[in-house]
Amino acid sequence: MTTASAPSGATSAASNRRSGGIDLGPAAYLKSKEEGHEQPLAPEFVSAEDFSPLEVAYDFGTVRRSDIESGPRNIWRYKKLLPVPSDVDQIPNTEPGFTKLIRADRLAAELGVKRIWVKDDTGNPTHSFKDRVVAVALAAAREFGFDVLACPSTGNLANAVAAAAARAGWDSVVLIPSSLERAKVLTTAVYDGSLIAVDGNYDDVNRLATELAAENENWAFVNVNVRPYYSEGSKTLAFEVAEQLGWRIPEQIVVPIASGSQLTKVDKGFTELAQLGLVEPSPYRVFGAQATGCSPVSAAFKSGLDVVQPTKPDTIARSLAIGNPADGPYVLDTVNRTGGSIEDVTDQEIVDGIRLLARTEGIFAETAGGVTVATAKKLIEAGTIDPDAETVLLITGDGLKTLDAVQDSIGPKATVPPSAEAVAEALRS
Numbered sequence: 001m002t003t004a005s006a007p008s009g010a011t012s013a014a015s016n017r018r019s020g021g022i023d024l025g026p027a028a029y030l031k032s033k034e035e036g037h038e039q040p041l042a043p044e045f046v047s048a049e050d051f052s053p054l055e056v057a058y059d060f061g062t063v064r065r066s067d068i069e070s071g072p073r074n075i076w077r078y079k080k081l082l083p084v085p086s087d088v089d090q091i092p093n094t095e096p097g098f099t100k101l102i103r104a105d106r107l108a109a110e111l112g113v114k115r116i117w118v119k120d121d122t123g124n125p126t127h128s129f130k131d132r133v134v135a136v137a138l139a140a141a142r143e144f145g146f147d148v149l150a151c152p153s154t155g156n157l158a159n160a161v162a163a164a165a166a167r168a169g170w171d172s173v174v175l176i177p178s179s180l181e182r183a184k185v186l187t188t189a190v191y192d193g194s195l196i197a198v199d200g201n202y203d204d205v206n207r208l209a210t211e212l213a214a215e216n217e218n219w220a221f222v223n224v225n226v227r228p229y230y231s232e233g234s235k236t237l238a239f240e241v242a243e244q245l246g247w248r249i250p251e252q253i254v255v256p257i258a259s260g261s262q263l264t265k266v267d268k269g270f271t272e273l274a275q276l277g278l279v280e281p282s283p284y285r286v287f288g289a290q291a292t293g294c295s296p297v298s299a300a301f302k303s304g305l306d307v308v309q310p311t312k313p314d315t316i317a318r319s320l321a322i323g324n325p326a327d328g329p330y331v332l333d334t335v336n337r338t339g340g341s342i343e344d345v346t347d348q349e350i351v352d353g354i355r356l357l358a359r360t361e362g363i364f365a366e367t368a369g370g371v372t373v374a375t376a377k378k379l380i381e382a383g384t385i386d387p388d389a390e391t392v393l394l395i396t397g398d399g400l401k402t403l404d405a406v407q408d409s410i411g412p413k414a415t416v417p418p419s420a421e422a423v424a425e426a427l428r429s
Contacts, residue, residue, distance in 0.1 A: 022143050027083035028059040030228055033330065041083075043144045043220070045227040053326065054228045056083045063276050065247060068239075073098045075132055075236040081272060082236070083229045084139040093138065094160075094167050096131035097236055099123040101244040104393075106360040107373075111380050113387040117250065119241055119394050120363055126163045126187070127398035128156035128319075128366075129262070133233030134164045134222055140229035141220035148173060148219045152209035154202050154258070154319045155184035156366075156397050161222060162191035173212075173219060175205045181318060183401050201313055203324050223259075234262045238269025241392055247279050251389035254287045254376045256368045256396060257297050257342070258320045260327030263288055266394075267334045286335055287385065288342035289375035291315035291367075295344035297328045302342075306332055316347045316405045317367040319397060341384045345374040351409055353377065354399060364399035372396075 024041055031038050032047030033055055039047070047054055063080045071077030075097030076089035085091075100120045108116040124131040134157070138149060149165040150173040151157050158174045165172035172193030176185065177200060189195050198205045206224075213221040222230045242249055249270050255263040267286055274281040290298045293315025300308045308328030313321035325331070335342055345353070350367055353374030358364050365373070372393050379385040399406070414426035 023085040023087075024083045024140060024143055024229075025079060025086055025088075026058045026060045026081065027056050027229075029057050030054040031057045043141070043146070043225045045225060053330075056228050056232055058083075058272075060272075060276060063278065065278055068243065068278075075135060075233070078236055078239045081239065081276075082136055083232055084136055085143060088139045091139070091142070092167055092169070093135050094125040094131055094164050096124045096135050098240060101241060101392075102361065102363070104361045107357065110356065110360050111377055113380055113385070113391065115390045116376075117241075117245070117390070117392045118357070118361060118363060119237060119392055121237070121394070121396050122363065122365065122398040126156070126159040127401065128160065129234070129237065129394075129396040130156040130160035131164070132236050133157075133230045134160040136233035137220065137222035137226050137230035138164050138168060138170075141222070141226050142168075144220070144226070146218055146220035146226075147171070148216070150174065150209070150212070150216075150219045150221045151223055152176075152202065152205040152221070153188075154321055155180050155188075155401065156319050157223065158184060158188040158195070159401075162188045162193045162195070165193055166191045175209055175212075177201055177205055177318075179318075181402055181404060183403060187401065202322055203310070206322075231261045231265055234265035235269035235272070237262070237394060238266045239273065242270065242273055242279050249274070249279055249282050249284050250392045251283075252285045252287065252340075252385060252391040254289055254372050254379075254385075254391065254393050256320055256372050256394065257288045257290050257328075257331060258322045258325065258368075260288075260297060260325045260331035262394075262396075264327050264330045264334050267338065284338060285340040285389075286338045287340045287375070287379060288331055288335055289371045290342065290344040291317035291320055291350060291371050292344045292346045293317070294321045294323055296323060297325060297331050298342045298344040300328065301332055301335065308332070315350075315367075316402070317350055317371050318402075319366060319368045320371060341379060343375045343378050343382075343384075345371060345378060349374040349378070351406055354406060355410070357395070358399070363395060365395045366397035366399050366402040367405050368397050369395040369399070370405070 034052035037049035294313035353370035416422035
């Protein structure tokens with residue numbers, strides 16, 4: 001396999017990092033997304049030069065398929081591609097990742113396409129993809145000397161942070177909107193960290209978290225002050241999909257949009273695999289999925305804009321209900337560059353999408369998964385998704401977390417007395 005070329009300045013920046021005693025593996029420095037300004041690795045998320053988000057740049061060296069395939073069956077098999085310590089797999093953690101990639105032939109037949117794969121991340125420790133990003137954030141936070149893990153969350157991240165902190169023996173502080181689904185509240189509170197409900201929507205909670213991050217120097221807010229490292233965890237979805245497909249990139253992929261970071265990092269993951277020679281470079285199209293009740297990125301895409309206008313969320317898909325998505329403009333860049341599209345679906349279509357996936361493939365997705373399936377269906381019907389191209393759908397969370405979304409539309413076919421005749425009658429009706 002070939003070796004990726006070190007980015008400009010990577011060698012000196014990596015040397016500075018190592019001399020400071022911080023082990024973040026191949027991570028070399030931070031760079032701004034707008035103008036590429038470089039700065040040393042640190043718990044910072046906005047460039048002081050151009051005020052754009054910071055992301056991690058690497059000096060990968062040589063990475064071979066055999067290095068990855070001989071690793072553990074979790075995200076640490078990709079540790080040479082992540083900003084984590086070289087011994088990360090030896091430190092107690094929730095060990096997320098390497099979830100199933102399921103060939104969904106019955107769903108494909110229902111949608112009238114040749115082949116669909118479902119990346120089922122409901123199998124993670126707290127049943128969503130957020131376990132991936134939190135594990136990477138925690139590993140980086142430990143290197144930077146933090147000892148409290150924190151976050152603002154729409155639910156799945158709350159679960160993941162509370163669980164990861166408990167496993168690591170850290171304290172946690174989790175901020176959630178007071179209107180959050182009851183199931184997600186309980187599945188966070190059970191880990192016995194500090195769970196704080198805030199009157200307001202996610203954007204209000206996120207602003208509060210930014211204030212608290214500045215006031216509490218030992219708190220690692222995973223999606224605030226250590227966000228550049230946290231967001232890299234989403235690349236592991238791309239790495240796993242490519243490896244599970246036999247080291248190749250799918251032609252099309254549909255990704256739900258909340259902050260937008262997951263979509264951009266999946267794209268980054270595919271790009272890095274190609275640059276390293278781990279897969280053959282091939283074109284692929286990225287499609288974004290939003291709920292109509294919170295669809296600022298979809299609206300911008302349809303209007304041909306390169307900026308995203310904030311909106312007030314009003315949707316059952318609360319895990320995607322971010323009205324001012326931080327990575328919205330970069331989602332637009334990614335989708336336009338790859339020739340994809342962005343669509344949104346109504347609450348009823350979301351419920352229909354949940355039920356369609358459950359009925360055809362036996363996978364119960366939360367509302368975000370319903371958004372992904374319903375959006376794929378809508379794009380296929382519009383002729384936007386190529387029915388003959390291999391397509392992957394990202395299912396990022398478990399339906400047991402959002403039971404209220406479907407409770408009024410499903411239930412027993414009938415209630416009968418305990419007799420075979422009564423059952424037979426009910427089945428005939």
